[in-house]
Amino acid sequence: MSTHSTTSSNKAVGDHFRWARYSTKERVARSLGYLVVGVLLYWSLSTVDVFWPWVWDAPAQIGDMMFRMFPVSFVQLNPILFALVESINIAVLGTIVAVFMALPIAYLGAQTVTPSKLTLWLARFIIVATRSVDTLIWALVFVAIIGPGPVAGILAIAFRSIGFLSKLLAEAIEEIDWGPVEAMQAAGASRAHVITYAIVPQVVPSFWAITILRWDINIRESTVLGLVGAGGIGLIFQGAIDMFRWNTVSLVLIVIVLVVFAGELVTGVVRRKLM
Amino acid sequence: MSDSTVHYRWKRPHFIETPYIRYGLLALAAIYLIFALSTLRVNPQRIVEGIPRAINMFRGAVPPDFESRGGLIVRGFIESIQMTLIATAAGVALSVPIAFMAARNIAILPIYAVGRMIVVVARSLHPVVLGVLFVSAVGFGAFAGILTLIMYTLGFVGKLLAEAIEEIKYGQVEGVRATGAGFFATLAYAVFPQVLPRLIGLSIYQLDINLRASAIVGLVGAGGIGATLNTAFGRYDYATASAILLVMIGIILVAEGISGRLRGLTK
Amino acid sequence: MLQITDLVKSYNNGEPVLKGLNLATDERRLTAIIGSSGAGKSTLLRCINRLVTADSGRIELDGINILELHGKRLQDTRRQIGMIFQAYNLVDRLTVMENVLSGRLGYVGTLRGVLRRFPQSDIDRAYALLKRVGLSQYVNTRCDSLSGGERQRVGVARALMQNPRILLADEPTASLDPKTSERIMELISRITDELDLPVLINLHNVPQARDYADRIVGLRYGVIVFDGGPQDLTDDWLEKIYAGHEDDLKKQMKVAGEDGANE
Numbered sequence A: 001m002s003t004h005s006t007t008s009s010n011k012a013v014g015d016h017f018r019w020a021r022y023s024t025k026e027r028v029a030r031s032l033g034y035l036v037v038g039v040l041l042y043w044s045l046s047t048v049d050v051f052w053p054w055v056w057d058a059p060a061q062i063g064d065m066m067f068r069m070f071p072v073s074f075v076q077l078n079p080i081l082f083a084l085v086e087s088i089n090i091a092v093l094g095t096i097v098a099v100f101m102a103l104p105i106a107y108l109g110a111q112t113v114t115p116s117k118l119t120l121w122l123a124r125f126i127i128v129a130t131r132s133v134d135t136l137i138w139a140l141v142f143v144a145i146i147g148p149g150p151v152a153g154i155l156a157i158a159f160r161s162i163g164f165l166s167k168l169l170a171e172a173i174e175e176i177d178w179g180p181v182e183a184m185q186a187a188g189a190s191r192a193h194v195i196t197y198a199i200v201p202q203v204v205p206s207f208w209a210i211t212i213l214r215w216d217i218n219i220r221e222s223t224v225l226g227l228v229g230a231g232g233i234g235l236i237f238q239g240a241i242d243m244f245r246w247n248t249v250s251l252v253l254i255v256i257v258l259v260v261f262a263g264e265l266v267t268g269v270v271r272r273k274l275m
Numbered sequence B: 001m002s003d004s005t006v007h008y009r010w011k012r013p014h015f016i017e018t019p020y021i022r023y024g025l026l027a028l029a030a031i032y033l034i035f036a037l038s039t040l041r042v043n044p045q046r047i048v049e050g051i052p053r054a055i056n057m058f059r060g061a062v063p064p065d066f067e068s069r070g071g072l073i074v075r076g077f078i079e080s081i082q083m084t085l086i087a088t089a090a091g092v093a094l095s096v097p098i099a100f101m102a103a104r105n106i107a108i109l110p111i112y113a114v115g116r117m118i119v120v121v122a123r124s125l126h127p128v129v130l131g132v133l134f135v136s137a138v139g140f141g142a143f144a145g146i147l148t149l150i151m152y153t154l155g156f157v158g159k160l161l162a163e164a165i166e167e168i169k170y171g172q173v174e175g176v177r178a179t180g181a182g183f184f185a186t187l188a189y190a191v192f193p194q195v196l197p198r199l200i201g202l203s204i205y206q207l208d209i210n211l212r213a214s215a216i217v218g219l220v221g222a223g224g225i226g227a228t229l230n231t232a233f234g235r236y237d238y239a240t241a242s243a244i245l246l247v248m249i250g251i252i253l254v255a256e257g258i259s260g261r262l263r264g265l266t267k
Numbered sequence C: 001m002l003q004i005t006d007l008v009k010s011y012n013n014g015e016p017v018l019k020g021l022n023l024a025t026d027e028r029r030l031t032a033i034i035g036s037s038g039a040g041k042s043t044l045l046r047c048i049n050r051l052v053t054a055d056s057g058r059i060e061l062d063g064i065n066i067l068e069l070h071g072k073r074l075q076d077t078r079r080q081i082g083m084i085f086q087a088y089n090l091v092d093r094l095t096v097m098e099n100v101l102s103g104r105l106g107y108v109g110t111l112r113g114v115l116r117r118f119p120q121s122d123i124d125r126a127y128a129l130l131k132r133v134g135l136s137q138y139v140n141t142r143c144d145s146l147s148g149g150e151r152q153r154v155g156v157a158r159a160l161m162q163n164p165r166i167l168l169a170d171e172p173t174a175s176l177d178p179k180t181s182e183r184i185m186e187l188i189s190r191i192t193d194e195l196d197l198p199v200l201i202n203l204h205n206v207p208q209a210r211d212y213a214d215r216i217v218g219l220r221y222g223v224i225v226f227d228g229g230p231q232d233l234t235d236d237w238l239e240k241i242y243a244g245h246e247d248d249l250k251k252q253m254k255v256a257g258e259d260g261a262n263e
């Protein structure tokens, strides 16, 4: 894309230069792309199950809702803060649980170090299954199994994170410099020694970066678990919505934005420290 | 060759050298963990009861039942895909002006503040939170879902595009400006072409992300397959639920593959 | 002591890279293996400590056929064979001391190794070796802050930590500038002499092979075409060893020439 000038077809036609931005092939591919996008959009817009009069009414409705959110009411500040702490705890504990489960799965899921084809496919299956199911759906499952509460939330966060962490960590393991591994093997080291001396030190920086990235995501995810009964601030949010307490809804939203923003600041600082 | 009378002591150096800080941090972490664990109201009895429940659920879920509610499942997925396409297109289109507003090197301070705020708020709120809000504002259904995904797109594409704009090369901007071009002409000819490849890459990636999100906003009533899944769960129809989950995993994997391919092509 | 018989090795069922090699070393001396790139020098060394698995033949160390070993017995034999690598193969993010001590991993138990609790004798030996290679001031320095020459000194110390019966070195100086390369060769040759240790060393640098080796083996497409003392290695022989790869040879001679000019 950045090579327009080299691929454009500037041919001399008689005394005039014809200038075109893209070569014919590129133009055809491009037009085809636009056509596909256009057709898909047309199909979606014309068949989607939307009641259009409501759409034209939407700005007024949304404006009305925002209007009702102010002034912000601080009556429920205490329970909101308690629920917020619970959300953060769920994110932290869920991430920790996930890390412990992800370590062996990442090892088995890394093509270069996994002991056998069977373990590789087992690990890959776990990775795909856990990371393709959203946290909220995991939460539904765990609430159904062990009942509502933060433990279900922790398990939901953990399960969704296992696949994410394992996948990225397995990739980090596959990318290590193989030389030290051979050096350890050549010295007669056992598998455990090869792991702790040649593999672990090389993936430690990626490990922290990946874990912190996921923790940051999990803070956000933990704010909605309460909507399905899995603990945290989502429960209060749902309650305020159900009772039309818009002045409290706005406080919950503000608190969520602040904590997510703070989480991003923390991860930014830690990441810079680690690099 | 080793000197047998002199013994050297060696201990692995610590990551944090000062013991004061090292143990202080460890203690803080331990205290936090104990506190966090103590707030969990673990009910062992409930967990024990959960084991047969889990077995029942699993029994219900295997084999998955694609047939009895096949029509609903297909309709749900089609709606999710429609929501994704519409919201990605609209969201990306809206992201462009907002990204320019949120780029410090383009926008004047008050506009920058507004742009930045929109991006931060849109990013901080989980799509499900946005979904609940839009469902209350405009009612149940796909429209609320589309609005949700548009906001979600704004937060993601808006932020990354703003960062791309902040990293542009200034030579080209000055070149166009030197021809006497005005502010918007400069944006269109000098800035936008520089970030266009990034925008296309981000849009394709966002398509993938929105598809995932479209599957869950339905859990709170904002249309798509999530609504079907929620109903199945509510009816304890785990065979249908597992069928939906399997199709969902399949579609997500395929979309991830296509999105990766397309992004590779546009590079 | 080391006896290689009819060694055959091919990769991915292709043309053999080693074609029935026979080689024996039992004297305590430095044997240089030369040959153009792709001749199979690295493959030979890597067969000896089983970093690659040979197709057929025998490699006996003190009468034990290495090719038949598995698991713990393979580990026990590997620890008797020290290896120095062209790319050093140190763990960058570990300290010099940890890298050197990792040479003892074949001797210590799993838990001790993992926890870095090495016996006092190992630590004493590591200090002595670091002193000998001139790195005692860097004990707790991380390896990624060392220069190439310093890294290879760590590599030498690590190999010697194993207390090996034989030392293998695969182009240990190929990544270094000529001066440093000379110093490392000097170190390897002196220290193995002090320890009475036989060395098999792949060299890309013919003059260095002539300077330091007691015996030179010329490898060409997986076959030994020359085996003799440095004084026997005439230019005729060199042409035979490097036939078809004259550029390779010229480059190597030239590097050495510039090196000489430096001194």
Ligand SMILES: Nc1ncnc2c1ncn2[C@@H]1O[C@H](COP(=O)(O)OP(=O)(O)O)[C@@H](O)[C@H]1O
Residues within 6 Å of the ligand: C011, C012, C017, C035, C036, C037, C038, C039, C040, C041, C042, C043, C044
């Ligand atoms: N791991 C490997 N897989 C496939 N072929 C290899 C591998 N290692 C080496 N070879 C091939 O074996 C031949 C000999 O290589 P090598 O032993 O590295 O030679 P040298 O060290 O003398 O340069 C070369 O043709 C090389 O391409």
Ligand SMILES: [Mg+2]
Residues within 6 Å of the ligand: C041, C042, C043, C171
């Ligand atoms: Mg080689």
